[in-house]
Amino acid sequence: MHPACPLCQKPLPARSLNTAVPVPCPGCGGQQMTRVFPALLNRPESVSGPLAEEGEGSCFFHPKKRAQSVCSRCGRFVCALCEVPAKDGVLCPTCLAGKNAAGEDDIARQGTLYDSLALALAGIPLLFVFPVVVTAPAAMVMSIRYWKRPLSPVRRSRWRFVLAMALSAAEMAVVASLIIRWI
Amino acid sequence: MKKPRTYERIAGPRSRLVTVHSLYKGPDHLLSVVNTGGYREEYRRFPYDDIQALSVAVLRWSRWSSLLTLALFLFLVWGAVAAEGGLAVFVAILAGVVGLGLLADLYMGAYVKVTIQTSVQRARLPAVKRMRTAMEVMREVREQVEAVQGVLPSALSDADLAAVPKEPGTREAAAGPPPVPAGKAKAGPESGRWHLALYYLLLAGAVAGTLDLHLAGTGWMALYGVLFCASVLASVGASIHQRNKALPRGLKNVTLAATVFLLGVLLVFHVYGMALGADMAKRFGSDMHNLNLYRHLASLRPEDMGRFFYYGWVACVAGFLVLGTLGLVLVSGHRAAVKAGSA
Numbered sequence: 001m002h003p004a005c006p007l008c009q010k011p012l013p014a015r016s017l018n019t020a021v022p023v024p025c026p027g028c029g030g031q032q033m034t035r036v037f038p039a040l041l042n043r044p045e046s047v048s049g050p051l052a053e054e055g056e057g058s059c060f061f062h063p064k065k066r067a068q069s070v071c072s073r074c075g076r077f078v079c080a081l082c083e084v085p086a087k088d089g090v091l092c093p094t095c096l097a098g099k100n101a102a103g104e105d106d107i108a109r110q111g112t113l114y115d116s117l118a119l120a121l122a123g124i125p126l127l128f129v130f131p132v133v134v135t136a137p138a139a140m141v142m143s144i145r146y147w148k149r150p151l152s153p154v155r156r157s158r159w160r161f162v163l164a165m166a167l168s169a170a171e172m173a174v175v176a177s178l179i180i181r182w183i
Numbered sequence: 184m185k186k187p188r189t190y191e192r193i194a195g196p197r198s199r200l201v202t203v204h205s206l207y208k209g210p211d212h213l214l215s216v217v218n219t220g221g222y223r224e225e226y227r228r229f230p231y232d233d234i235q236a237l238s239v240a241v242l243r244w245s246r247w248s249s250l251l252t253l254a255l256f257l258f259l260v261w262g263a264v265a266a267e268g269g270l271a272v273f274v275a276i277l278a279g280v281v282g283l284g285l286l287a288d289l290y291m292g293a294y295v296k297v298t299i300q301t302s303v304q305r306a307r308l309p310a311v312k313r314m315r316t317a318m319e320v321m322r323e324v325r326e327q328v329e330a331v332q333g334v335l336p337s338a339l340s341d342a343d344l345a346a347v348p349k350e351p352g353t354r355e356a357a358a359g360p361p362p363v364p365a366g367k368a369k370a371g372p373e374s375g376r377w378h379l380a381l382y383y384l385l386l387a388g389a390v391a392g393t394l395d396l397h398l399a400g401t402g403w404m405a406l407y408g409v410l411f412c413a414s415v416l417a418s419v420g421a422s423i424h425q426r427n428k429a430l431p432r433g434l435k436n437v438t439l440a441a442t443v444f445l446l447g448v449l450l451v452f453h454v455y456g457m458a459l460g461a462d463m464a465k466r467f468g469s470d471m472h473n474l475n476l477y478r479h480l481a482s483l484r485p486e487d488m489g490r491f492f493y494y495g496w497v498a499c500v501a502g503f504l505v506l507g508t509l510g511l512v513l514v515s516g517h518r519a520a521v522k523a524g525s526a
Contacts, residue, residue: 134412
């Protein structure tokens with residue numbers, strides 16, 4: 001794609017690129033600064049791949065195409081179109097979908113923060129006192145159930161789960177002691 | 184156990200209305216994270232070997248924001264000089280606070296819009312909104328990208344740019360598309376289980392509430408409390424779950440109405456009730472753990488706030504009954520239709 005001004009989206013001329021300070025955009029006059037990299041000049045590669053000949057390994061998904069690489073998870077042969085580069089090697093479309101469904105952090109597009117949810121479930125109802133009868137066990141169950149789920153790729157520890165479990169255990173202990181006293 | 188550090192935050196967190204944006208530097212890509220409401224995150228990755236350009240543009244209203252802050256500061260300084268006594272001190276403190284804000288504004292630089300371009304997309308980086316941060320991000324990204332891609336051999340000319348396609352690059356397709364991978368099976372029509380649970384809970388709550396009014400036992404009140412809390416959770420769950428689901432509009436609206444009703448009751452009874460309850464406990468001792476007391480108070484002294492609790496309780500039970508019945512009828516109809524469709 002041609003580099004464009006972020007404000008007016010009009011293509012920028014070469015003199016407006018890689019400047020040391022912001023310069024006016026020829027289209028809208030707004031101050032902008034654009035740094036371009038060598039990938040801009042790369043041509044898109046054709047990935048159709050050659051046809052498999054007699055005796056050659058063929059792609060699992062396209063039997064007529066010559067195999068280009070091997071899926072590092074399941075070992076299937078894949079052609080140039082089917083191979084997906086990933087952190088742990090090359091993946092086939094099936095393994096990619098499985099990895100995505102499992103929410104593995106190097107490929108996930110979105111995720112639910114169960115640790116934050118459990119902590120909120122244990123903490124916020126304290127403001128209303130009575131809901132903790134239900135929310136404290138719910139926070140405990142959520143913390144245990146989702147303990148092994150992958151965290152957000154940018155979170156490194158499960159301290160929210162630990163805090164949620166401690167808080168909900170304390171709440172349940174208080175509720176139990178109140179019920180015993182009441183009875 | 185801590186995971187090894189994979190990402191290093193280079194910008195953010197920046198809060199919008201309900202989202203928080205951050206930008207991280209990874210081993211081979213930039214990661215833009217959008218956190219919605221604190222419980223959901225969306226990730227966009229920009230591999231260093233695919234980044235074509237990074238642009239920073241100063242937003243037009245940026246200078247007006249700084250000028251307005253300056254004008255407010257000067258006005259407050261004038262006010263502090265013109266006023267006398269305690270007012271002068273108050274206005275001077277206010278001017279000091281605004282002055283500090285102005286200094287911070289000057290330090291952080293203008294408000295900017297930052298976009299990143301790869302071979303297939305041009306995306307905004309909302310985590311970066313000030314010129315100072317943008318310059319730091321640009322330096323970080325440039326180091327990483329040039330380590331992977333190298334540097335441009337010479338200054339770009341318009342002839343070089345003319346060879347760059349105006350639209351995202353396309354890949355030549357192979358003969359026939361690959362088959363859709365057998366991932367998670369697509370869910371059938373929405374069964375409405377959350378809704379069914381909610382409306383059963385509401386009806387059970389109505390029964391427990393009515394029994395508590397007439398039998399006035401601690402056990403009934405506790406049961407009612409548990410059912411009420413469970414109904415609140417189920418209603419919130421059903422309201423979230425029903426988004427983008429094929430459910431009748433009437434059922435969705437009744438579920439939303441039930442959620443608003445339950446949250447309203449929770450707010451009124453539990454927050455206001457707790458404040459008032461403390462006062463009543465002082466007046467009537469510890470024997471106030473059931474509504475029977477409020478009912479007697481209401482009948483004996485109509486001006487007493489016990490009447491509020493009594494009729495509030497009746498209204499709450501009536502709401503449970505009406506919403507529960509209506510919802511159960513709708514969800515039963517929907518479930519019957521789903522069953523008939525799948526049979």
